[in-house]
Amino acid sequence: MNGEPVHSADCQVPRLPLMSMLAGENMTPKEIIDKINKLSKEVFEFDFQEYLLDSKRDFWGLTIDNINFKHNVLFGNPDSDIVNQVNRIFQQNREDARCEAGYRVDVGSYFRNTKIQADVFLINLDRLNDSIENLDALLLHELCHMVIDSKMIEKKLAHYVNSKDIYHGKRLYKKTDRYNERYTRHTEEFCIILSAASQRAGCIYEHYNGRWDVIDRAMKHGDISR
Numbered sequence: 001m002n003g004e005p006v007h008s009a010d011c012q013v014p015r016l017p018l019m020s021m022l023a024g025e026n027m028t029p030k031e032i033i034d035k036i037n038k039l040s041k042e043v044f045e046f047d048f049q050e051y052l053l054d055s056k057r058d059f060w061g062l063t064i065d066n067i068n069f070k071h072n073v074l075f076g077n078p079d080s081d082i083v084n085q086v087n088r089i090f091q092q093n094r095e096d097a098r099c100e101a102g103y104r105v106d107v108g109s110y111f112r113n114t115k116i117q118a119d120v121f122l123i124n125l126d127r128l129n130d131s132i133e134n135l136d137a138l139l140l141h142e143l144c145h146m147v148i149d150s151k152m153i154e155k156k157l158a159h160y161v162n163s164k165d166i167y168h169g170k171r172l173y174k175k176t177d178r179y180n181e182r183y184t185r186h187t188e189e190f191c192i193i194l195s196a197a198s199q200r201a202g203c204i205y206e207h208y209n210g211r212w213d214v215i216d217r218a219m220k221h222g223d224i225s226r
């Protein structure tokens with residue numbers, strides 16, 4: 001690198017240097033939350049903590065341990081009954097062990113007889129040691145599910161997508177595993193929003209080489225959809 005920032009034709013914003021925080025062995029729960037806050041603000045232009053306050057929901061993080069088929073608490077104070085139920089499902093359906101990450105808006109709505117109000121973020125233990133480029137792309141992927149499922153994309157982000165985002169999003173959609181769409185939730189809408197977010201991240205962060213670099217990293221793994 002000669003220090004000169006590279007701009008693609010679509011970039012409207014100056015590129016930022018590598019985030020000082022490094023992913024890897026020392027990635028703490030707080031750093032994960034900080035990253036989610038940061039990516040929400042810089043790539044999607046909304047305040048994640050404000051979103052949680054407005055929706056009156058807690059935020060819980062769970063790890064995916066694909067060796068012991070178990071979720072453990074990463075952050076927040078998850079309801080132990082819910083964690084036990086989710087772990088029972090995990091034990092019964094070990095297919096989930098292949099999941100790399102997930103985001104569930106309003107998890108209480110999936111369980112009967114509960115007043116729990118929380119969003120849940122899941123991440124495979126292996127991914128906590130991944131490179132910063134891959135980890136950020138994975139978090140962007142999950143934030144795309146979040147902005148769709150929370151209806152934020154309709155309420156606050158209507159302006160977010162332009163015609164190029166749609167073009168590349170449709171290209172991505174054709175490449176996805178559409179047979180399992182019900183499970184993956186990688187709909188055409190999801191692909192278009194990921195395309196828009198990837199273009200922005202590709203412009204903002206020096207460690208990416210444009211839209212498709214981010215998309216490829218964000219779609220490298222499957223994810224949970226349960």
Ligand SMILES: [Zn+2]
Pocket residue numbers: 141145184185186222223
């Ligand atoms: Zn996904």
